[in-house]
Structure formats: structure tokens, C-alpha cells
Amino acid sequence: MTQRRRPRDRFAERIQGPQGRPRLLRPKRVTIIGAGIAGLAAAAILAEHGAEVTVIEKTDYLGGRVGAWPVDDERTMSRGFHAFFRQYYNLRDLLSRADPEGECLRPVDDYPLIHRRGSMDTFASIPRTPPFNLLGFVWQSPTFPIRGLRDVDIAAAVELIDVEFPATYSYYDGESAADFLDRLRFPDEARHLALEVFARSFFADPTEFSAGELVAMFHTYFTGSAEGLLFDVPVDDYDTALWAPLGGYLESLGVTIETGTTVTSIDPTESGWTTTTGEANLESDAVVLAVDPAAARDLLSASHDSLVDSAPAAQRWMETIGSQTNAPAFAVLRLWLGTPVADHRPAFLGTSGYDLLDNVSVLERFEAGARAWSESHHGSVLELHAYALEGDSYDTERGRADIVARLLSDLHHVYPETAALTIVDQELLIEADCGLTDTRPWEDRPEPSTPIPGLVVAGDYVRCNTPVALMERAATTGYLAANHLLSTWRVEGTDLWSPPTRGLLRRGVLGLIRRRR
Template sequence: MRADFGRDRRVVHHRAPQARNSRRLDHRPRVVIAGAGIAGLTAATGLAERGIAVEIIERRAHLGGRVGGWTDNLPDGTPITVNRGFHAFFRQYYNLRALLRRTDPQLHRLRAIDDYPLVDGHGRHDTFRRLPRTPPWNALAFAARSPTFPLHDLRRIDARAAAPLAAVSVPGIYDQLDHLDAETFLQRINFPATARHLAFDVFSRSFFAPPTQLSAAELATMFHIYFLGSSEGLLFDVPTSNYDTALWSPLRDYLSSHDVRIRTGATVTTVETGGDRAFRVREQDGRDSAADAVVLATDVTGLRAIVEQSPRLGDRAWRESIGQLRSAPSFLVYRIWLNKPVAPHRPAFLATGGLTPLDNVSVVNHYEQQARTWAESHNGAVLELHAYALPERRTPNQEHDIRARLRARLHDLYPETADAQILGEHLQWNQDCPLFGVGDHAHRPTVRTPHDGLVLAGDGIRIDLPVALMERAATTGWAAANALLTQWGLPGHDLYTVPTSGRNALLRRLATRYAAATSPAEDLR
């Protein structure tokens, strides 16, 4: 299966580890995977393609985790499609795209979004349309034409202090900046306040956390992945139909053709060592099964619960690292079906800054086939509104208030929706994304664990490569499969990423000098 290199000639090829003591297996290993999100499905693909017997156990009724999709009904009985929320499939998500190519070699089930406009509370607009592809010219051109980057403010930026931002090295950036929150770091480099909402808050809130709770190292890594580390640009693709039909149903069929068994609506509760094989996996309904290896690919809440109920797993330090994992604040996905269309020029996706509680608006019928069909038959529109970093406590009054505020923001941005009737609505309030907080990186668990046959995967798992969000989930999934395949003397799967360090030699030298001259203790004074 060929890799998707995109446009960037400096993509880094991470070759799969060499198998030790390659030999003919005396039996077919059996692996149980807890979780059918991107990480679990990727691990299953990597293992099944090498002949391993795989069973996936998923607590939800659908595949894809936080990128899942399913069907529902409007109050009038009309069937509708629903996703867990809009996701951008960036061109530099090489390892995720490698997974999707298993069932869609040319990625025809993805379509390009030609712009990613941003608007702030003062009505200022930014766009990524027609930017140069090559760093650092992409970032410089964005700043030069942006109304939020006044020249006199740019001159005030502390170039020495900002050097790590422009010359990220993974994992070294965590030694430099993980002790700071993103908000404090941006203040210390004198980054223009007017630009912060659009240039960085959008990135921060992509992690479902406000800048005061996000590690500055994670923010810098995001800046590297999407700006200065890649020539793929900030434009992205989206599935042409609902996630279940475009992505996961075809992959389910592909995995079934490789004898993978998938069970939904079942929850793994404990993992025990020993027995007929190396592990015994127990489920909430009392069912249990033996496995030669286990992949835990759940969200952080699920992982903590399994480890807490499996007292013989791991050692003290590892168990403590699992216990320290945190979930990001709650987020809301609010999809509405309107009886009037929006203006034709409205973008498929609009990001917002300083317009609390609204973080973005998607016109779903501009790119998703099922929503387009509904909108055309009703002369209407299907919109999706997101609100991130919400209070953990959820009450009916609070939910009603946030929905009303989201609609008010929508009416301000898209006035043609003000008198539209809502024919249906679907609300999701979740808190299952990992938090990348200050100082978390040092104790974050990695793919490998104290047990050779137990591995972790997911977007909350540490892997020292420049990847984030969905791409981190896919990358850890491949890495988990590789860790097990290597033990069995079987070939693994190669990985691809943007460069692991800054592309510009001068900026790298400045960053090195800054790191040598400034310690974390001094930075906190």
C-alpha cells in the first residue's frame, strides 16, 4: 500500500522496526483490541494484514470513536445522518490517510475544502486561501495580509523568546516549553493580542481546551505541523458522505475480509495476566476471552477505568502515569436542520475567535451527500455549531442557555438564518478528549507498557513524533501493531510525518541558543 506523501518533499520516512529472530510461528497469535476508534481500527488493520487473529470490542454501537457516524430520525420521522462533529482531514495526516487508502486508494471519498476562513468578535476576517505552500513564506504571507497583525505589534515580538515556536524539534520542544501554558507563552513573546484569537486560540481549542490549560509545547508543535514544519498548507479534505458510509463501513468490510471479528455494544472492564494465554480480557456482561496480546485503544477515561480494575497490570510508576491522564473540558456539537438555505457564498467551515461560546460553524450540506439531499428536498440547510471548553457540570438550564447563545451567534454571522424555522436538532455534550496540560508530557504513557504483550494506542498516548489529533490516533495505532509484530518476528508498517525539527537552519540555531540560555526554573520566575 503506497504512502500518501502529498506535496511535501521533506516528509520523513520512519521505517518499521526490524523483526528480531524472524521465524515461522508455531501458532496464530490472537489479539483483543479494546476500542474501535481510529487508533483501534488502525492497530487491527496493521495486525490483520500480517495474519494475526484480531477481535475488536467497542462499547458504542458504531465504529470510529470521536469520528463516528450513525443514523437517527427527525421528529417527523425523516431519517437523518449524524456525526460526532466536524473533523478536518489535513493533507499531512499521512498515517491516517494510509489507513483510509485500504478501502479508497485514490481517496475519492474525501473532497477538498477550498478555504478555512476565520472571524473574530470585531468582525475581522482571515483566510488561508492562496497562501504560499513553502514555510516560512506561508506564515509570513498570512501575517502580512491579516488585519489582526499590525506592523507595529509584529515589531514588538521577542524574537529570541519566540525562537522555539519557529524551530520546533520533537520531542525536544517538550523540555523547553511543557512547563508553560500556551497563554503565558504567547504573552511572554509579546504576540499581538489581536492576532491571538485567530492565529492560536483556534489551534488551542482544537484540543478542546482554553489556552490557559494547554501546554505551550503542544501549541508550538501544532504550529510546526500546520505552518512552519509542512508545505502541505492549512487546507484540508472532508468526507463526501457521513462518516459511517464514507469511512468506517468500508473499513469494517475490509477487516472482515481479513477475519477480524468486531463486536459493538460491549465494554472491556478488566485485563488479567496468565491463564491459557498471556492475558484474559473480561467484559461488563461477564464474558471473557483469552488473548496472546491486548491493545487498549480507549479514551483516557476508559483506559483509567480498565487499569484501576486490573490491579496486576503494570508496575507502580506505569499505573500512576495512567492515573494522571486527564480529560479536556466538555464540548458541545449542535446540528440543526433549517427550512431555509444559507447564502450560497457561505463557507463549508468557518472558525471563530472571541465569539463565546461559538467556536465554529459548518454548512454540512455543502460537502456531505446525505445532508445535501435533505437540504435540496426541503429547500433548507443543515448546519453544525461547536462550543468547546465548556463547564463540566451540565444542567438542563445550562444546555438551553448555550443552545440559545449559539443560535444568536449564528444569526449575527449569517443573518439569513434569523427567521428560519428549525425542523430538527441533535445535541451532543461530551467530555472524552484528552487534555494536554502543563507538564503532562513527562508522565504521559507511551505505546509500550511493562508487559510485552500489552500496548496502548490513542490520541492521548505519547509518541515522540510531530503528530496531533486524528493523526496521533492513527500513528499510535500503527506503532502498537508494530510493537506486537516485532515480538513475533513479523514485518511492521512504515510511518510518515512532517519533519521532526524546524526546516530553517537559522531559526534552529536561535532556538538552540534560547534553550541553552533559559531554564524552565528561570522561565517561571
């Protein structure tokens, strides 16, 4: 199945899926472990081509780190705010299966980024097309005065437009985002607001985050894509708007979805695979492992001996998986306030330079459920996000209380009126299940295919050759994992789209001039 909508960017690249028969001639059974974006993406492609798919998820909800679930008083909680950028071609393709018209997403007019010292950047009025978007940003940005260009290292700055993926990822092996920013010598506040925000959106400290990933994101959003810098958000909580409809679509294809179920081991057999869940054994021809690095490491460790015996190269691959790490923990604090915040507050605000706060969302501005609660209680629903928490003090009750207090202190500085508002209720979530894209060599990260027949992996920590990340990398690697299995069965896969894989210098000046702003 090919994508239903062509990207706006004329330089976006279509990646042809494997060729073969339209559907399986004989049934193949596939077990998918994990019902996040990667697992659901793989399930959709495999089921559409005739596979008998079972998805097993340890939580009680779909969507993984983009999940949501109900709490009391008709309220919902989530894993935190996510921006659905226009460059997320494959994720949007996945969502279109249950929502062909794209009605589950709505645009955010702007997302200001504010520094604690008071400077603010916005993206609403700058052009979409590079390099005009970058020039427009520099022209209007109070954090990037023209005089600041004098201090920028030109050679390092040229690297941002002289890219070609996937080679660019390997070029920065061993270099952190912080090291690259030091070389670049951007003005301090511009560094925080325009660049370091990318590292923290990966739930990582810039000193641990890959410079190659940072450059890829700068290319995708600033210098390489004509999709613009604004994004969309779901019109309701993630489950209502996204995953319940997609789950219904998958079930209409015959997919079995088991939530609240923990997989304890996966073992190759002479005829395929056995997946063990508590007392039950599920037989299948293939397995898609679509969980975070720590969960994958634990599960594969429990199955180590049988996996290593299944293929000569399996030991080295197991070592690669075993070396993958998770990012530091992140916190999501959702507040139900007895009085609305000021009318002029944006739906989403990115922050920099604060103690813990990385962003704040006013959920009734875009989520139907939050809006209903806000109207019935004459209040507001806010969500505060803190990335890359330090240490592990949050494991204690006192530590969690400290996280809440520090986030509220930051909120009162950003939105002063909230200091006097009554908190009707609150929910705090702290998790540490995000993959860390650190400075290790690019080739030392796992790719969707593995040396073990019938086993593939997917997720936002899995390597792919295109400049994508986060939710889009999860969807892309889910597609790639499914395509790999289908190709081994001589069945066609699905095409993918990618933002341009080459920077402006590598496309040529004439091609740049011909493009419309």
C-alpha cells in the same frame, strides 16, 4: 506494509517499522478495546500480518470521536466536524486501505477564521511552502498588521522555527499555551485567530493546554511543512464515507468487530490475557487499549491487582495512566433548517471571541446525505461546535437548553439570516471524552509500549516522538502499538511518515532556498 503515497513535502520523514518475518508463523490473538481511529489503525496492521484480531467497541458505531450514526427521517448525527489536513499521512494511509484513490475526501476551498469584532483571516491564497506561507499570511492578514511585528518578542518568535522533535515537547514542560502566547506578544486578534484556535481545537482552554503542543502545531501547519494550510473533508457522513468501508476491509482480513459491547476488566494470565465483557471472557495473547484517558483509568483500576502483579514496573506505569485527565466537555449542535442559509456562506467557518461558538459548518456544502436532505426539504443542515465548556451545568436539562440558546445567539450574530429561519429539527451532543494534553512533563505521558508484557496503549493522548496531534496522533500511535507487538513476535511492522521533525533554523538556509514554492 509501507505507505502507498509519498507526501508532497520533500522534508517529510519516513520512519522505518520493525524488521522481521512478513507474517506470523503461528497465530496470535489480539483483543483491541476501542474502535476509534487508534484501535482501527492497530487492527489493520496486526491483521495484515496474520494476527487474529477482535475489536470491541462500547458504542454502536465505529470511528470514536470521528463517528456518525443515523437518526430519524434519513438524517445523521456526528461527534462534530473534523478537518483532514494534508499532513495527516498515517491517517490517510489507513483510509487508503478501503479507498486507494482517496475518493472519500474532498478539498475545502478555504476556511475563514472570523473574530467577533469583525476581522477575518483566510488561507486560500497564501503559498504552501514555509517560510513563504507565514510571510504570505502576515502580508495579507488584517489581524496581523506589519506594525504589529514591532511588539512581538523576537526571541520567543524564533522558538517557533528553532524546533526539533521530540526534544521540543520537553522544552516546554510546565508552560501553558497561554503563557507562551503572553511571552510571544502577538497582536491580540492574531493571537486568537492564528494560534489560540489550535488550543481550542484540542478541546482545551489555553491556560491548561501544553505550550509544547501549541508550538508543534504551529510548526506543522505554518513553519515546518510544505503541505499547506488547507484541508479535506469526507464526502458524506463519517460512517458512510470512512468507517463502513474500512470496517468491511478489516472483516475481509478476518477481523471480528463487536459494537455495543462494554469491557469490564482485562487480566493477564499465564498464557496471555482475559478480557471480560459482561458474562463473556475472551482469551488472547495481547491487548491494545485504545480508549480515552478516563475510560482507560477506569478499566485499569478494575484490573489493578492482577496488572500490578504482572510486572515490577507496572505500579509506576499504572500511576502514570491514573494521572491522565480528560479535557473539558464539548458540545455539538446540529440544526436542520427549513430555509437555506445564504449562498455565500463557506462550508466551514472558524470563530473566535464569541460566547460559546468555535466553528460552524454548512454540511450540505460537502456531505452527500446532508445535501440530499437539503434538496428534499429546501433547507440547510448546520453544525455548531463549542469547545471547552465551563463547569458541569450542561448535565441538567436546563443547562443543556442554555447551551443551545447561547450557541444559537452566537450563530445569529455570525449568520444573521438564520435568526429568521425555522428549525425543523435539532440534535445536541455533549461529551467529555477527549484527552487533555496539559502542561505536565512530556515524559510523564504514556507511550504505546508498556512494562506489562502483551499490553500496549494507543490514542491521541499517547506520547509519540513526531509533531502530530489529534486524529493523526491517534492513527500514528495505533500503528506504533501494533508495531511494538509485532516486533516482540519478530514480525515486520509498517513504516510511518511524519511532518519534518526539525524547524527551518535546524535544516539550514541552503536547503530552504533549494525548495520550490
